[in-house]
Amino acid sequence: xxxxxxxxxxxxxxxxxxxxxxxxxxxxxxYIECGLIDGVSWIHGLGYQPHVxxxxxxxxxxxxxDSYGVRFSQVDAAFPLSGKDGPIYxxxxxxxxxxxAHLAGCERVDTTDGLHAPKGLNDQAALDLxxxxxxxxxxxxEAHKIIVNIExxxxxxTKPDMMEKMLAFCDSPCLRMNMDTGNTFIAGQDPVAFLQRxxxxxxxxxxxxVSESLATAVRGQQTGxxxxxxxxxxxxxxxxIKKCLALLRDNGYTGVLSMECEGQAGPMxxxxxxxxxxxxxxxxxxxx
Numbered sequence: 001x002x003x004x005x006x007x008x009x010x011x012x013x014x015x016x017x018x019x020x021x022x023x024x025x026x027x028x029x030x031y032i033e034c035g036l037i038d039g040v041s042w043i044h045g046l047g048y049q050p051h052v053x054x055x056x057x058x059x060x061x062x063x064x065x066d067s068y069g070v071r072f073s074q075v076d077a078a079f080p081l082s083g084k085d086g087p088i089y090x091x092x093x094x095x096x097x098x099x100x101a102h103l104a105g106c107e108r109v110d111t112t113d114g115l116h117a118p119k120g121l122n123d124q125a126a127l128d129l130x131x132x133x134x135x136x137x138x139x140x141x142e143a144h145k146i147i148v149n150i151e152x153x154x155x156x157x158t159k160p161d162m163m164e165k166m167l168a169f170c171d172s173p174c175l176r177m178n179m180d181t182g183n184t185f186i187a188g189q190d191p192v193a194f195l196q197r198x199x200x201x202x203x204x205x206x207x208x209x210v211s212e213s214l215a216t217a218v219r220g221q222q223t224g225x226x227x228x229x230x231x232x233x234x235x236x237x238x239x240x241i242k243k244c245l246a247l248l249r250d251n252g253y254t255g256v257l258s259m260e261c262e263g264q265a266g267p268m269x270x271x272x273x274x275x276x277x278x279x280x281x282x283x284x285x286x287x288x
């Protein structure tokens with residue numbers, strides 16, 4: 001399997017994307033995931049945000065990343081698609097992300113739903129809305145040979161029966177799932193059982209632990225967390241992560257394990273990286 005990380009780890013450190021590339025090179029990590037920005041913002045323009053804007057030339061960025069020995073595992077275009085704003089803002093955002101990702105040498109684009117039930121829509125109406133959205137998105141994804149992942153992160157996607165319906169929106173190899181060990185756990189699900197159900201659909205994995213205090217406060221009440229405030233291996237989800245890694249191994253998964261945790265400008269994500277490498281070694285999983 002391949003080890004990577006989401007640049008969300010360095011949001012609070014106000015890293016630039018290039019500084020994240022430098023961290024990856026120094027720590028011998030060759031896969032990176034970031035959010036895409038559709039437009040401009042002062043904090044990004046001044047170099048205080050570790051994500052990439054769609055106005056940046058993807059081919060030139062790819063060359064820069066090559067010089068660091070790093071490539072994209074996935075780009076994040078996860079504007080909620082389940083509400084009334086989905087067709088207006090979410091779909092155009094994903095549609096722009098797909099050809100950009102193709103030119104940047106990235107094979108996957110991440111998508112999701114909203115954290116809460118959408119106002120003014122019942123569950124079936126929201127599912128019907130998203131089905132139409134994904135049909136449009138997948139047509140473009142197939143043309144560019146890009147995998148569009150659905151991540152468990154919201155009201156619909158963290159419910160296994162709903163996720164199953166969403167993964168059946170289109171009969172296409174381009175519609176897959178991004179497993180997230182932390183979001184499934186915080187939503188009150190068993191991450192191992194969730195992964196087992198969809199193992200054949202997984203094309204990318206977020207490895208995320210959950211602190212004991214956060215789990216006590218909100219487990220079963222929230223559907224997702226941006227990043228964990230504890231190092232991977234230090235939380236109450238560590239045993240589930242180990243079981244998920246073994247399950248992925250036994251099912252032939254050789255894709256990216258993208259770490260998601262608060263980086264603290266390095267120390268916490270470095271501790272996470274050490275734990276993940278040690279755990280993969282214990283499970284006899286070759287790692288890049």
